[in-house]
Amino acid sequence: MAKTLLMAKNAAEAIDAKIASAAFLAGGTEVNRLGSTVEAETLISLKKCEGLNSIKKDGDKVHIGSMCTFQDIVESEDVPAYLKEAALFMASRTKRNMATIGGNIAARRSDSYLLPVLCAVDAELSLLTGDLEESKNINLYINEENDDSLITGITVPESVQVASKRYANTAQSHAVITMSAASTAECVKLAVAVKNTGILSFNLSSSGRLTEEAAVAFFKNYEIKDIEDDMFGSVDYKRYLLGITAYDLCKQLIAESGKEV
C-alpha cells in the first residue's frame, strides 16, 4: 500500500512529482481496488488537476481530456457515438462515474474497454513527459514501455465508421475479446483486446470480399504469440471468436456505408 498521497493541482505539478516509485492515480477503479497490482510508494492524485476534463469539438476532431470519466463521455453531446458505445461496455454505472479514459489507456489491460476502439480509429494522445509536450499515435504508445508520461488528452476523429463488440460471460465480467473495426478510405482497421494476450491490430485491405469462412480461417492460422488456453476459453474458441467477430463487424460496416471490404 502506498505511503504518500499527493494531490496535484495541474499537469505540470503531477509530472514533476513523477519518479520511478510513484504512480498516477486517476479515477481509482484500478489503483484503489483491494488486491490491485499497482505498487507504488507515492500516489499522485489527478482528481483536482485543472484543465484535464474538458471535451471540445474542433472541426472533424474531438479533444477529450484524460480525466474525463466514462460517464462524462456517455453524456457528452460532442463525443462520437462509437466511443460512447465502448464506454457503455463498462456495465456498472457507479464505476463509470469514476473510471477515466486516461486511466483506462494507461492501464493497458488486455480486457480494456476503450483501447480497441481508440486503436482502430488511430486516436492521438497528448503526452506530457517532463517539460516536453508531444502528440503520439495510440498504437505506438501501447507498444512502448512508458510509465513516465502523463496523458493529458485524447483526440479522436468524428466522422469515421466504427463497429464494436465485446464478449463476456456476464455483464460485469472481464471480456474474452473486445474488438473494434473502423473503416477509412483505404481499408478497414481492426483492433482487438484479447484477454491475457494483449492488444492486436490488423489492417484488412479492400481488395476482394471478406467472407465469414475467410475471416475464421485467417484468425485460425494467424501467428498470435501468447494466445493460450485459459479459464476464459480454449485457443480454438478464442480464434474462432476473433474470426466471426471480425466478419460480423465488417458486415456491419458494409451495411452502414455501402462500401465493400
Place this chain on the structure above:
Amino acid sequence: MDNQYKVVHCTINGKEVSQIVDVRASLTDMLRNDYRLTSVKKGCEVGECGACTVIINGESFNSCIYLAVWAEGKEIWTLEGLTGPGGELSDIQQAFIDEGAIQCGFCSPGFILTSWEIVNSGREYTDDELRKALSGHLCRCTGYENIFRAVKKTMLRRLGKNEEAELVNSQGITEYPDPMPFK
C-alpha cells in the same frame, strides 16, 4: 514513519461536517467509522458489488474505491439521509418494502441510492436501460426481479403514469420480436 492526515470538509446527508482522515482511507471507512453511517456496507472492496454505493454530488459511486480525501467540498448522501426527520420514508424506500425487494437487506442500501438517483433524473428509462443502470449492484437473494418492479413502478409514478405502474407485476412473460443476433 508518520501517516499522513488531512481534514475533509463536506456535506453529509444535508449537514456540513469536517473530519480528519488518513489520506489513504477510503470513503467507506470514513463514513462507517467516523460518522457511524453503517448503512454503507463492505461487500468486496474492489468496486464490484455495489454494496458500498453512496451518492456524491447527485451521482452514485462505489465508496470503497473512492478516497476519503476526494470528498472535499462534495455533497454526499447515504441511505440514512433519505429518511425524513420524523421517520418519513421516500417513495423509493417505500416501494422496496411494498414490492418485497428486500430479503437479507445487505445490498439494499446501495440499490436504493442508485434507484433514487434514477427516479430523480425525471427520465423514463426502457427496461433494458433500467437493467443497465442498476447492473453495478449484485444481489444473491432476490434475483433482481422485485427490485426491478420497485424501481420501474416508482419511476412511472413520478412521471404520472400510475396505470402503467400497476401493470408492471403482471408483465413477467416477455414477448420477444423475431430472433435477432445477440448484442
Place this chain on the structure above:
Amino acid sequence: MSNKYIGQAVKRLDARDKAMGRIKYADDLCDKGALIIRVLHSTVANGIVKSIDTTEAEKVPGVVKVFTCFDLKEKHYYPTAGHPWSTDPAHQDIADRLIMTDRPLFYGDDIGAVVAENEVAASQALSILEKAVVYEELPFVLEAQEAMEEDAPLLHEKYPNNVLGHSEVHMGNVEEAIKEPGLTKVEGWYETQPVQHCHIENFICYAYGEGDRTVIVSSTQIPHIVRRVVGQATGMDWGKFRIIKPYIGGGFGNKQDVLYEPLTAWISIQLGGRLVKLDVPREETFICNRIRHAIKYHITSWMRPDGSFAARTFKAWCNNGAYSSHCHAIAAKGLNAFPQLYPCDNFDGETWTVYTNRSVAGAMRGYGMPQASYAFECHTEDCARAMGMDPLEFRRQNLMPVGYYHAFSKNELYSDSFNQCFDKGAEIIGYFDKVEKYKNQTGDIRRGIAVSTYWYNTAVYPIALETSSCRIVMNQDGSVQFQLGETEIGQGADTVAAQMIADTVGIPLDMVHPMSCQDTDITPFGTGVYASRGTYTLGFSIKQTSMLLKEKILEAAHQFTRMPVFNLDIVDGMIIRKTDGRELMTIGELALSKLYTTEGSQHLTAESTYQIKSNAYSFGCCFAEVEVDIPMCRARLLNIVNVHDCGQVINPMLAEGQVHGGQSMGIGYALSEKLMWDTKTGKPLNNNLLDYKMSSFMDHPRLNAAFVENYEPTSAYGTKGLGEPPVCPVAPAIRNAIGQATGIYINELPLSPHTLFREFTEAGLIDDSFAE
C-alpha cells in the same frame, strides 16, 4: 384460530428498518477498537509446513501477535457441519479439522493467523509472513475419481482411497430385468461444477471474553450448533461460550457450517479475552469457506416399448474437497432421491464421497439436489428422445404417482403435485404453442422451450434429529415477543412465524414481535435453518406454544370474567364469549390484570419443544425458454417460470421472493458460474467477483413464480419446504431447452460460450476448420 394473516402478502417485519439502513449486521455492531485477525493460508495444495518464521512479521508496527499452527498445544479435531449432534458415535460427523494445521490439504487451508491493531498492519504483516513459510510440497489430486485410485495421495489416514462415504441402494434384480426382450437402453455421463454461495455479506465474526466465558458474535445460520463446535474445537465445556447471531447478509448454506468461530474464540482466549474480529475478504470467502460439491454421474436406464422403466442403474462420484464438512449427506441425498422420483422395481445405485486437495465442499442451497436434478432430468430428456416420446408426456407417465409411500422416510405423495404444477406452468409460459412454433427451425438464431422437475423434501427427519423450540412472552399491554431457534437469514422466517402466532393466539399482527437475533444464552435451543426446514419445523413449535399460551390466557380470562374456558376465545386481541359473541375484555386488560393481581399474579409466557417426526415432499417444476445464437455460441434465457407445491403459502410475497432467489442461483449455475483450479499447481484461478461470473441485473430476464397449494396433512400449517426447491430444476430446464433449439444436448455445466463452442463444433453446427 383465525386466518387473518396466514396467506396474506404481509410486508416483512424488518423491511422498514432495512429500507432505512438501520439494521445492524455483525461489522456494524463491532466496536472500532477490535483487533483485526487475518488468516495465513497455505499456498500449496498438499504439503507439510516445516517452519514459519514470524520474526519479520512481528516487527510490523501495529501487529499484536502472530500465531502459527505450531502454537496449538492441544490438537482437538472437530467436525464443522451444521448438523444436530448425535449421541450415537456411528452417526456423528467426521471430526477432521483443526483450528490451524501444519498439514495443509488444499490451497487456502488455515496454517496461521496475524492479529493487529488495524487492517493495514494486518495485511502488511500477512504478506511478509506468507513469504516466511517453508513447505514440503506433496503431490496433490483434484478430481474425485482420480483420488480413489491406488496411487493417489492419501489425505486422511482413516479413509483409504480417500473415500469418506459410500452407500448403496438395491431394489429388485437388475441383471435379470434387463434380459426382457425389446428394451431400449439409454446411458449417459453427466457432470456438474463447483460454485460458491456469493452471499453479499462475507462471513465475519468477532469474539471477546466476559467473565470466564467467551462471547462470539457471528454471521451464521446455526448459532446453537456453533456453540457446540467451538467447544469441541477448543476442548472446552460447551457452556463456556455464548453465541450471538445478528442480522446476516445471506447464508445459503455456507453459514450452515462452522467457519472461523473456533479460531476467533481461541485467539481471543489466548489474548486474555481481548476483542478480536475476523472479516473474511471476498477472495478468501470463495475458497476458504465452503463451496458446492461437484458431482459426476453415470446413469443407465432400460425402457420397455411403452416408455416405462424396466431397470435403472446409478453411480455418482462426489468431490468433497479436503475436509469432511457435511460428509456423505449430499451424495446420499441424490442416491436416495433417484429411485423415488421415477420409481422402478429394479434398481442398483451406488455413490461415493471423496476427499481431494481442493476447497471444502459443504451445504449449498439444494444440498446435492441441483446437481442430482441436473443429472436426472437431462437423462429423462435423453430417454424421452430415445423413445421418440414427448418429454412432458414421458415425465407424466413415469413420475412418482399419487399415493406413493416411501417406507424409510414415511413420506407420502398426497396430491397430484407434479401434474398440477406442469399444467399451471405450461399455461403461464405458453408451452404447447411454443413447442409447435419452435419445431423445424433453420437459421443461426433458434429458440427452444423445455420443462424439468426435481425431487425435494422438507427438513431432515428421519436421517437426523428434528426439533424446534419456541418461547412466547406477553407484555402488560398484551403484545408478545417470541423467540425461535430457527434463524432469520433473509428468507422471512420471522415474518411468517409472526403471522402464525397472530392467527393461532388470536391477536393483531402488530402486537407480535420477533426477537430476531438468536443468543444462545436466551434463545431456546434450535438447530437453525437449513434443508428448507424453517417454515415447516417452526410451525410445529409455534402452534404448540401458541396453544399453550392461549390456554393460559383463557384460564386467566376465566378468573376475571367468571366465564368457562370452553365458552371463551380470543379474536383480534379481544377476549370474546363464543356463545353470543360479546366482547368481554381486551388482551391488554387481561395481561395487565393477570400480572398485577394480588390473587395469583402470573407473567403470561409459554415455552415448548416439539420433536418433529414427519417429512413432506415438496415438488414443482421449471419451464425455460431460451434463444441460442449458434455462430456466437451464446444461449440467452428469454422466459422462465417455476411452479411449486409448497402446501399452504403463508406469505405469497415472501414465497415468491424465495422462488426468485432460487431461480437466480439456478440461472448462474446453468449458464456462467464455475470455480476453477490450475491443474499444475492446485491454485484457484477465479476466486474474485470479476472472474467468477455471477449474474448481474442484465443477465436475467423477468422471473416468474407460481404456486399450487395442496395443504400438507402432516404439517402444523399445511406447509412444505420452499427455500431450496426452486434452484433444482432450473439448470436442466435450460439445458433441455438449448437441446430443443439446436439438437445438441450437453451433459455438463455451465453451458457457457466455450462449452457451446466445443459442442457445436464437434457436432458440426459451426465449422471453424477450413481448408486453405
